[in-house]
Amino acid sequence: MxxxxxxxxxxxxxxxxxxxxxxxxxxxxxxxxxxxxxxxxxxxxxxxxxxxxxxxxxxxxxxxxxxxxxxxxxxxxxxxxxxxxxxxxxxxxxxxxxxxxxxxxxxxxxDLAVNRSAFDRIQQAGGFISAHVGAAPDGNAILVPKTDADHAMEAAACIGCGACAAACPNASAMLFVGAKVTHLAALPQGQPERERRVLAMVRRMDAEGFGNCSNYLECEAVCPAEISTTVIGQLNRDYAHALAKESL
Amino acid sequence: MNLLTKLWRSSIGKKWLVAFTGLALLGFVLAHLLGNLQMFSGAEKINAYAEFLKANEKPLWLARIGLIVCFVTHIVATLSLVRMNRAARPDAYALKRSVQAKISTRSMALSGLTVLCFVVFHLAHYTLRLTDSRFKVEAEGGLLKSAHDVYNMVIMGFQNPLISSFYILSVGLLSLHLSHGISSVFQTLGLETKRSSIWMPKAAALIALLLFAGYASIPAAVLSGLLK
Missing domain, CATH: 3.10.20.30 (Beta-grasp domain)
Structure with missing residues (x-):
């Protein structure tokens, strides 16, 4: 052709x-x-x-x-x-x-190559769990309900390609940040640092110069990992909770 | 640093300010409609309602100040967010296609700005009564039977097809604005779930449609001669 x-x-x-x-x-x-x-x-x-x-x-x-x-x-x-x-x-x-x-x-x-390190810096701000390294823990040492594991996996499917921010009329990265926050918030391992994580990641996101969500929903339409915008709801919810706890 | 400063400094916090003030303004839009619909119960009813509102000056002004604060915050926070969003994409795409964004979402700026213009006119028209010399009591050379003769004022106002058309267009755009706004509030405040993300936009559209029908019914009834 x-x-x-x-x-x-x-x-x-x-x-x-x-x-x-x-x-x-x-x-x-x-x-x-x-x-x-x-x-x-x-x-x-x-x-x-x-x-x-x-x-x-x-x-x-x-x-x-x-x-x-x-x-x-x-x-x-x-x-x-x-x-x-x-x-x-x-x-x-x-x-x-x-x-x-x-x-x-x-x-x-x-040409067509852009630097997407901003996503790496958002991840480095809090998109991880602090755990002691060493031998792998026993498989079922921490029990995770199947529904929670599935929910976490759906969010963890994000490959961080940046299409969400590219599609968003506001160049918002909230689908990406929402996916990372939702992934760890759904698991017991993510709980100890849950509030610190969401505050740090959102602040990094703002500092990197991304826009913010106006619910155009263009991001989920182009996401190759089919991440749903419900993760943005979770991000908003967790951020509200963490900010209130930090301030009050 | 207090909570308000923190809210203002974060993008999500600013969105909450827009959401909360939007909710308060929606409350006003609902209450105002219920008051207005008394037009269909006759002159006495709505004029008595107007008199009742004016008689309670303190709570009325408290509500008015609250509304003004919400209105201004809603606009100022939105403008600030728009500025951030514009800065986030300084170079536009040569070709950009929208995949699933709704018309109500894409026209928020247009509908919002039209509603702003409408609110200014509407206040000058019916509240301050600056635009029509007939909206005075008879003793002052107007056509109203008393200062609270809202019924005749509304009838005279809406008998002008231009004013009625602008009113209907504006409440139409307000409804479009609200159909996006109502469903967005739940997402922004983090209240949306997988299930509600399916029915919420439909419920929001229905509420917006009912509001439009309610508001538009009054000028439509005046123009058609049903109310006179």
Whole structure:
């Protein structure tokens, strides 16, 4: 299949970027979106042009490294990561806009690659449990009801790709932070640091310059891990509780 | 640092201020509608209600001050959040598609600003009575039988199709604003559950629709000649 691409090209954070048109010719229907970009880059290299920079790693849909806003939707038209998006989702001759994830907290590095370290810093602020290292504990030393484990797992499915913030008209990271907070709040191991965690993570989130939730619900629509916005409700609830306890 | 400062300094805290003040304003919108619907019970009833409100000056002003504080806080906190949100996405997408955001959510700024303009006009029109020279007692050259002759004032006001249309448009946009606002309040205050996230938007839309029907019924009844 042949495609008309409009790709965001930007040499570095300091220069101005622009959409540049490329023709992608003879693209197999069964190749992934990233493989299509690989083919385009091969073509660019053979012509002595600079290839398009984009993020990718596992290409299995689990690492959260691939990004791209495709035709106005982060990760494109299917509810997966970009690496799991196949060209058969597109029509022959279609025009495809390819832009980076846009948020001030995700500064652009080059072309389509952005720096998503802000998410790492939010995690480092409190998205963990402090436990003594050593031998692995007995499997059932701490009993967790199945429903709680399932609830925690649903939230833990977040791969931290940043599509939520990229899709949100406010560039809010509250689905991501909500998922991390909900994951540990559902488990007994997360209880001792529950309040400190939510306060620290929300403050880091604000400091990183993300927006805040206006309940557009765009985040859950594009989330490749299908995280529900109920985690944002949990985040609001836990933050209310922790802030009240800290202040009163 | 007290709780209010902490609320103001955090994004979620500011959203609570918007949510709580929104709830208070919703309470007013409901109470005001119940008062207004007395138009259908005849002139005596609603005029007596107006007289009753005016006779209790202290509680009336307490409520008014409360409303003004809520109204101003609602707007100021929202503007502050909007500023943060704009700053969070300085470079716009060349192409951005919305997947599932509702029209009521996407038009919050438009509906909110229209309601703000409407509130200013509505206060000048019926509360301060600045825009219509007929809204004075007969002794002062107006057409009202007494200072509390709200019934005739409303009839005269809404007989103007332009004013009625603006009123209906504004309460329509207010309802749109509330259909998003009511369901958002529960999410923002952390009261939403998986189950309520399904029925809450529907319940909010129904409440908003009923409010619209209630408010719009009065100018519609005046224009159609049902109330005269």
């Amino acid at each position: 042949n495609l008309h691409l409009k790709v965001w090209r930007q040499k570095n954070p300091a220069t101005k970027g622009a959409l540049v048109s490329y023709e992608a010719r003879n693209i197999p229907e069964d190749c992934s979106f990233l493989e299509m970009l690989d083919l385009v880059n091969e073509d660019l290299l053979s012509r002595g042009e600079e290839p398009i920079a984009f993020d990718h790693d596992c290409r299995e849909g689990i690492c959260g490294m691939c990004s791209l806003t495709i035709n106005g939707i982060p990760h494109g038209p299917s509810e997966t990561t970009t690496c799991q998006l196949y060209m058969r989702k597109f029509k022959d001759g279609q025009t495809i806009y390819i832009e980076p994830f846009r948020a001030s907290a995700f500064p652009l590095l080059r």
